[in-house]
Amino acid sequence: MNVFRLAGDMTHLASVLVLLLKIHTMKSCAGISLKTQELYAIVFASRYLDIFTDFISLYNTLMKLIFLGSSFSIVWYMRVHKIVQRSYDKDHDTFRHYFLLLPCLLLALFIHEKFTFKEVMWTFSVYLEAVAILPQLVLLQRTRNIDNLTGQYVFFLGAYRGLYILNWIYRYLTQPHYVHWIPWISGIVQTLLYADFFYYYIVSWKNNKRLQLPA
Helix, strand or coil: CCHHHHHHHHHHHHHHHHHHHHHHHHCCCCCCCHHHHHHHHHHHHHHCCCCCCCCCCHHHHHHHHHHHHHHHHHHHHHHCCCCHHHHCCCCCCCCCHHHHHHHHHHHHHHCCCCCCHHHHHHHHHHHHHHHCCHHHHHHHHHHCECCHHHHHHHHHHHHHHHHHHHHHHHHHHHCCCCCCHHHHHHHHHHHHHCHHHHHHHHHHHHCCCCCECCC
16 A cells, blocks of 8 residues: 555545534534535445455555444434434535436446446445435535534645545556556546635635635
């Protein structure tokens, strides 16, 4: 494992911890899209079907368990917890996220590296992860005024994917025959979706002002 992969994993983990910190300590999910969290739960559930059958390393298994457990616990908090669910902004979180599922599944059925159930589901998770942030970005654009923890959560999510792109470049340059177009292209699309958010996040940080996105 190279430093970019490790940094990407730790940044991804940091995004989850920031979100759980916000929900657990503030008992609030204001500014967080339930639609995006549900998509991430589907992403991890379909990606980690091999968690109990294929052992790679203790680190790998622990990270899978953390992301699976955290994603479903966040959805539970937002849907079921009596206090947290009151702060959910369902009036603005109206992105029709289920419209993303079928196109990603069809794409995975036709464009994959190997036609097996696990491989198709893994590919589906890659395609879905690339667009899972869309409901969250739309919600932030509608609410405009974004609290620090929510802004940090989205920033860490975007940074994680950017670091993974550096990991892929490093591995391409150092490992013979390392070519995986599906995650590469999906990762680039995912990172580009954050471009507008990154710009305003950096501007707000530079000017020491509260993060605001244009309507």
